[in-house]
Amino acid sequence: MATVEQMTAAVHGYVEAFEKGDADLAVALFAQDAIVEDPVGTPLKRGHDEIRAFYAASMATGAKLKLEGPIRCATDYAAFAFRVQLTLEGKLITVDVIDTFRFNNEGKVIEMRAFFGPSNMTGM
């Protein structure tokens, strides 16, 4: 089972990957066969190649993440709230998001889900 320390480090590593705009740093947090559902209800990204392409596109918007409140750790899950700021077609957009990460025993993320929708976006 991943520890609270491993899960906390992964979440901070995720924020840092966006800060640096480095998709490989984000991908390194995930298991080879990980699944990403971002946002919830959209097609899954499966495995490192699809996940890298997804984060490279996300980071191309200049998206930066700011955690809000403590990371919640429940057995093999971490859940965390944050605010994203990014730029699309010259407009600064803010998105309020809650992510859940599920971890394997090696401390890698095997499932990521991002909860947000149009009601959580401002500046569009």
Next chain:
Amino acid sequence: MATVEQMTAAVHGYVEAFEKGDADLAVALFAQDAIVEDPVGTPLKRGHDEIRAFYAASMATGAKLKLEGPIRCATDYAAFAFRVQLTLEGKLITVDVIDTFRFNNEGKVIEMRAFFGPSNMTGM
């Protein structure tokens, strides 16, 4: 599909049920065959009877919920961060939690999951 307005009203109704200490108010938010996993990793509560017993016990601690940040709505899910204050054996305890609610087409909760663990509790 449940609307953002229905999901938002359900979350506020959930907070209000704790405020009033009324387990039936909480149960009324759930579909008959709903599943509650609180916290994630513990045995599921299934259906209105088990869910009512669970909330009656929770509310007996005087638990009150304070939302933190906006409710995130993604298709048929709402995710929300909050802080709980409750009293156990004479001690005031604070717990930081993130819940996800999944809704059916009638706007009732069919699945609830609560993300928190020992690292999210203070005052124990």
